[in-house]
Each structure stands twice: as C-alpha cells, then as structure tokens.
Amino acid sequence: MDPGQPPPEDPVAPHTASPPKRQRADSGSSTSIESSRSVRTLTSDDLEYIHENGRTYGNETYYLPCVYLPENDFKEQDRLSLQHQIFVHALQGKLTTTRLLLSTRRILDIGTGPGHWAVAMARQYPQAEVVGIDMTEWDLDTTEATFGDCRVTWELDDLDVWGRETVVDDLAARLAQYDFFTETTHRNPIESPTRSELNHPHTHPDTSVESLTIDLSNLEPQPEPGWHFSDEFDLIHLRNMKGSFAHWEDVYAEIYKSLSPGGWIEIADYDLGQVPLPADNHDPSALPMPTLRKLYKALMEASFKSGRPLGTFYMHPSYLEEAGFTDIKTMHVNVPIGQWADDEAQRTIGKLMLVVVMETFEASLLRLLTKWGDRERVWTAEELKAEIAVAQQEVGDWCVKAERREVEGWCASFKWITGRKSWHAI
Numbered sequence: 001m002d003p004g005q006p007p008p009e010d011p012v013a014p015h016t017a018s019p020p021k022r023q024r025a026d027s028g029s030s031t032s033i034e035s036s037r038s039v040r041t042l043t044s045d046d047l048e049y050i051h052e053n054g055r056t057y058g059n060e061t062y063y064l065p066c067v068y069l070p071e072n073d074f075k076e077q078d079r080l081s082l083q084h085q086i087f088v089h090a091l092q093g094k095l096t097t098t099r100l101l102l103s104t105r106r107i108l109d110i111g112t113g114p115g116h117w118a119v120a121m122a123r124q125y126p127q128a129e130v131v132g133i134d135m136t137e138w139d140l141d142t143t144e145a146t147f148g149d150c151r152v153t154w155e156l157d158d159l160d161v162w163g164r165e166t167v168v169d170d171l172a173a174r175l176a177q178y179d180f181f182t183e184t185t186h187r188n189p190i191e192s193p194t195r196s197e198l199n200h201p202h203t204h205p206d207t208s209v210e211s212l213t214i215d216l217s218n219l220e221p222q223p224e225p226g227w228h229f230s231d232e233f234d235l236i237h238l239r240n241m242k243g244s245f246a247h248w249e250d251v252y253a254e255i256y257k258s259l260s261p262g263g264w265i266e267i268a269d270y271d272l273g274q275v276p277l278p279a280d281n282h283d284p285s286a287l288p289m290p291t292l293r294k295l296y297k298a299l300m301e302a303s304f305k306s307g308r309p310l311g312t313f314y315m316h317p318s319y320l321e322e323a324g325f326t327d328i329k330t331m332h333v334n335v336p337i338g339q340w341a342d343d344e345a346q347r348t349i350g351k352l353m354l355v356v357v358m359e360t361f362e363a364s365l366l367r368l369l370t371k372w373g374d375r376e377r378v379w380t381a382e383e384l385k386a387e388i389a390v391a392q393q394e395v396g397d398w399c400v401k402a403e404r405r406e407v408e409g410w411c412a413s414f415k416w417i418t419g420r421k422s423w424h425a426i
C-alpha cells in the first residue's frame with residue numbers, strides 16, 4: 001500500500017503550564033455565547049464520572065474514556081492529541097478539506113474533545129466564531145497552552161438528544177453472518193439497531209420530590225428533540241465520532257437544519273484498513289495477527305450490542321444525500337502504521353500512528369467488552385488485558401517485519417466526507 005504524500009511536521013507538544021482557567025459556556029457568566037447556544041442538556045453539575053477498570057468515563061453509554069482531572073489522568077487526552085497531529089499530517093498541514101471563504105462566520109465542532117481542531121481553526125480563521133461542544137469536560141487549558149491561545153466558545157452539551165433505547169435481542173444471529181473485516185464502510189451493514197417503541201426526549205435528571213407532582217394546567221409544550229441553535233453555522237465538523245450516536249439519520253438531519261444556506265458539513269474518521277495478508281499465503285486459517293483479528297471482531301460485535309455501532313459506515317454518502325446535502329465529496333489518505341515507508345516524513349507519521357494504534361486497543365475495547373461483551377460472552381478486564389498484550393505484540397512484530405521488507409506494510413485508512421446545504425434551502 002502506498003501511504004499519502006509527506007506532510008509537514010507538527011511536533012508532539014508536551015503538557016505545559018496552564019494559563020488562567022476560562023469559564024465554560026454553561027457557567028452562565030458569559031453573555032457572548034448566547035448566540036450560539038443549543039437548548040442545553042448538560043451543566044457541569046450533571047457530570048458524574050464513572051470509574052471502570054482503571055479508566056474514567058463521561059456517561060453510561062459512550063465507549064471511550066475521558067480525561068479525569070482530579071487525578072491528572074491525561075492518557076486519553078494524549079491519545080487524541082497524537083491523533084489530531086496525524087489527521088493534520090494526512091491532510092498535508094491542512095485542517096479541513098472544505099474550501100472555506102475567509103468570510104466564514106460561524107464554525108461548530110461537534111464532539112470537540114480536548115478541542116485541538118477547534119483551537120487550530122480559530123487561529124486560522126480569526127474572524128470566525130468557533131464553537132466546540134462536548135458532553136464531557138476536557139483539559140482545555142492544556143490544549144490552549146500547547147496549541148495556541150484562541151477565541152473558541154466551549155459548550156458542555158450531550159448532543160444525543162433523541163435518547164432512544166435499542167432492542168438488541170436478535171443481533172447475535174445477524175452478527176454471525178457479517179464479515180467485519182471487509183464490510184466496515186457499508187451503510188447499515190446489518191441494519192441499524194432496532195429502535196424501541198419509546199421515543200424519550202432527553203431530559204435533565206430531576207429527582208426532587210416536588211417534580212413528582214404534575215400540574216397539567218401548567219405544562220409547557222416541550223420542544224421537538226433537536227439542538228435548536230439560535231444562530232446558523234457555516235461549517236459543522238465532526239471528527240472521530242464513530243460510536244457516538246445510535247441513529248445517524250437524526251444527526252445529519254439536525255446538522256442540515258443547523259447550517260446556513262450554502263453551509264458545509266465535514267466528517268473525518270479512520271479505520272485500520274485491511275489487515276495485510278502475507279504475499280504467499282491467502283489461506284484464512286493462516287491469517288497473520290490472529291489475536292488482533294479476534295479482538296477487532298469482538299469490538300465490532302460489542303459495539304452493535306451497545307446500540308452504537310463502530311465502523312466508518314456512518315460516513316456513507318447516502319446518509320448525506322438523504323439529509324439533503326449536495327456537492328458530496330469523499331477523500332481517502334492511507335497512513336502507514338509503523339516505520340516501514342521509504343520516505344522519512346512518512347516514517348515519522350507511521351511511528352506516531354503505531355503509538356495511537358497501541359493506545360487505542362485498551363481505550364476502545366475495555367468498556368465495550370467488559371460491559372456488553374461480544375456475540376458469545378462478556379469479558380473480564382484481566383483476560384482482555386492479556387489478549388491486548390498479545391495483539392500488541394503481533395502488531396509490533398508485523399511492523400518490524402515490514403521494516404525489513406519481509407511482509408507488506410500496513411496502513412490505516414483516513415477518510416473525509418463533505419457536503420453542502422443548498423443555497424436555496426430554507
């Protein structure tokens with residue numbers, strides 16, 4: 001596989017001293033953010049971190065851990081920071097594949113995480129108002145200290161406002177017929193998880209006794225589930241958001257609604273591409289990296305059982321077409337895993353990518369396999385960690401052999417898809 005062109009270098013930034021803390025938009029102390037507010041579903045008081053198997057999670061459903069500041073647990077923020085640099089390398093120093101006008105007014109980054117992309121965009125488009133929304137708190141001070149000070153409005157919000165439950169009973173039989181290694185990008189590979197009959201709008205947890213007495217005469221009409229931003233955006237960006245939502249149709253319809261006429265959507269993500277086959281042996285029983293394959297299959301099955309399937313299928317162009325977008329374009333860049341490429345810049349990015357791959361095992365597998373389990377069973381953290389160590393060894397060995405030209409080099413597949421809202425849309 002040929003990796004993409006050599007990108008400019010972007011040094012890995014260490015944690016440094018933080019500037020004074022900036023208040024989040026949910027603090028209620030700022031007036032400038034009113035124009036960008038969605039109907040709020042979260043404030044920092046609602047956050048209840050969940051500790052599982054040595055990692056911390058922002059809620060009960062999302063599969064990846066988050067940063068946990070009281071203990072300075074930066075593991076996940078560091079992984080996302082490295083990943084950000086790889087995305088920028090892959091685009092040869094650019095942050096977006098969308099051709100934005102300098103007059104771009106408002107940019108939204110959904111699931112901004114530690115906000116690396118949002119900060120970089122705010123620096124590149126200083127006239128634009130950049131809003132970064134996430135359902136959990138990250139150490140934004142560190143991001144700003146390392147990637148540059150900027151004018152980003154940070155909002156704390158859970159954007160999965162539809163909150164539907166998923167019925168998973170019949171999934172096991174359908175999962176058995178599905179080949180996760182070849183079909184990760186198909187739309188609805190085994191059909192979306194079935195929606196339950198209930199359609200709960202997202203509500204604030206309110207357990208006060210008074211709230212149990214309902215006076216029907218005072219009931220106010222509830223808004224339709226949705227984001228309800230008070231002003232439109234010219235670009236809405238999502239990166240690395242696989243596994244965040246159960247029903248992507250709702251998400252894209254909401255994004256379309258939240259854009260200005262002529263506004264853009266951009267979605268970026270990656271998968272581990274085709275795990276290479278040995279050149280001289282295509283016998284499936286002799287496939288290389290068997291533990292990696294086993295874990296990958298288990299990961300995908302568990303994600304379907306959790307109701308939020310992984311895979312880049314959510315970037316299928318038909319989702320954007322159905323939501324009404326036009327000018328839909330996709331772009332792919334192969335990023336080497338390990339230092340096997342001839343080009344020095346590609347070897348540098350390959351080294352970073354190998355670190356990300358190694359770190360991603362635990363981040364993505366731990367909760368899914370110990371909570372939902374694969375088709376057959378729920379795993380224990382101990383057995384999973386032992387299997388992860390074996391898979392990491394397999395990957396490391398493969399990379400060494402690839403450097404010696406004994407086996408084919410392995411690439412991750414980075415993808416972008418963009419679409420545009422019609423100028424005539426109302």
Ligand SMILES: C[S@@+](CC[C@H](N)C(=O)[O-])C[C@H]1O[C@@H](n2cnc3c(N)ncnc32)[C@H](O)[C@@H]1O
Binds near residue numbers: 064
């Ligand atoms: C893998 S991280 C990606 C962060 C960032 N986009 C990047 O590329 O570096 C996914 C982020 O999405 C956030 N997220 C997931 N589900 C969300 C939801 N329903 N509402 C808001 N944020 C969400 C997570 O908290 C996490 O910070």
